[in-house]
Amino acid sequence: MPSATPTWMNQGAGQAPDSVLTFRPEATITAFSGMLEGGDFVFADQLGTLYRLDSLLNVTTLTRLQDPARLLAWSAVGKRGIAVVGNSTLLGLSDKLKMDWSVDLPFVCSAIAIDPYGQYIFAADADGGGLLVNERGKKIAPVTTLRRLAHVEFLVEEPVFFGAAEHGLLGAYSLNGKPMWEETLWSNVGDLSLIQSSGKVALASLNHGLHIYNANGESTATLVLDGTVQRIACSYNGKVMYAGTVENKLYRLDNSGHLLWAAEADQPALGLFAHPLGQSVVICQELAALRLAW
Numbered sequence: 001m002p003s004a005t006p007t008w009m010n011q012g013a014g015q016a017p018d019s020v021l022t023f024r025p026e027a028t029i030t031a032f033s034g035m036l037e038g039g040d041f042v043f044a045d046q047l048g049t050l051y052r053l054d055s056l057l058n059v060t061t062l063t064r065l066q067d068p069a070r071l072l073a074w075s076a077v078g079k080r081g082i083a084v085v086g087n088s089t090l091l092g093l094s095d096k097l098k099m100d101w102s103v104d105l106p107f108v109c110s111a112i113a114i115d116p117y118g119q120y121i122f123a124a125d126a127d128g129g130g131l132l133v134n135e136r137g138k139k140i141a142p143v144t145t146l147r148r149l150a151h152v153e154f155l156v157e158e159p160v161f162f163g164a165a166e167h168g169l170l171g172a173y174s175l176n177g178k179p180m181w182e183e184t185l186w187s188n189v190g191d192l193s194l195i196q197s198s199g200k201v202a203l204a205s206l207n208h209g210l211h212i213y214n215a216n217g218e219s220t221a222t223l224v225l226d227g228t229v230q231r232i233a234c235s236y237n238g239k240v241m242y243a244g245t246v247e248n249k250l251y252r253l254d255n256s257g258h259l260l261w262a263a264e265a266d267q268p269a270l271g272l273f274a275h276p277l278g279q280s281v282v283i284c285q286e287l288a289a290l291r292l293a294w
Contacts, residue, residue, distance in 0.1 A: 013261065013262045014259055017261070017293055019293045022288055023289040025045040027046040028045060028046040029284060031043070031044040033273075034282060035074050036236070040054055040055065040074075048066060050065060068085065071084040071109065073114045075117055082112055084112055088105040090123055100136075107126060110126040111152045120133075120135075126148055128145055141176055143173055144177070149164065155194060159175045160174060160175075164192045183217035189204065190204040199215035201217075204244075206230060210223040210225065210257075228245050229245050230269075240278025246268075265285075
């Protein structure tokens with residue numbers, strides 16, 4: 001729904017957003033995910049409610065689970081999604097937010113990802129490694145990693161997913177569960193976002209700023225920002241990036257690191273999701289979501 005632009009958005013540097021839309025759920029947000037091609041969003045709250053929103057943050061579908069979703073991931077085309085409730089229950093969800101299947105994983109799940117068409121799912125084990133399952137929740141292959149993965153995302157155009165540990169590891173993995181490569185990192189990681197058109201990986205590396213790696217795990221750029229960078233979201237071609245810091249600062253940058261907009265928000269960003277062309281960003285906060293458009 002439309003809302004007045006919060007004062008803080010106009011008190012920073014660069015061009016402030018032209019429009020701001022707001023969504024407020026019934027209770028505290030526990031997880032959210034966007035759909036790269038479908039353009040919709042799904043939010044979960046503490047009451048167990050799931051909300052599907054269109055690109056303008058209007059609620060189109062809602063349902064209620066028995067327990068709140070702790071993790072959410074949605075396919076790029078928007079047809080299927082997955083959620084984790086409790087420590088280890090993985091749910092398969094339809095585009096209408098109906099539960100299609102449920103699987104009790106043999107481990108505590110630390111992260112999830114789903115491929116663009118909803119056919120392959122990765123669930124990370126909090127003790128390291130994880131499982132690949134299909135769209136019915138059936139096991140495909142175990143995955144072995146050097147460290148526990150905390151952030152994972154599938155490539156759109158290739159059968160590969162990337163994962164990063166909270167410290168010390170970035171890797172690429174095939175659908176047979178084998179590492180394609182794993183590289184040691186020397187910084188902590190708060191978030192991961194893929195530049196889909198090139199297969200590059202952008203990491204929010206906390207005190208070390210933003211780090212960009214190519215599809216082979218080689219470092220290609222470092223962007224130093226004011227603050228401890230904890231959130232990152234990139235447009236499809238990487239020409240626009242959004243970042244959020246522990247200190248509540250938000251940044252809009254071009255691919256050379258030039259500042260397009262910056263402001264200090266009134267609340268922390270729990271997550272960011274960038275429009276494929278970089279024209280807007282959805283900022284997930286504890287009690288609301290904001291869509292900023294330029």
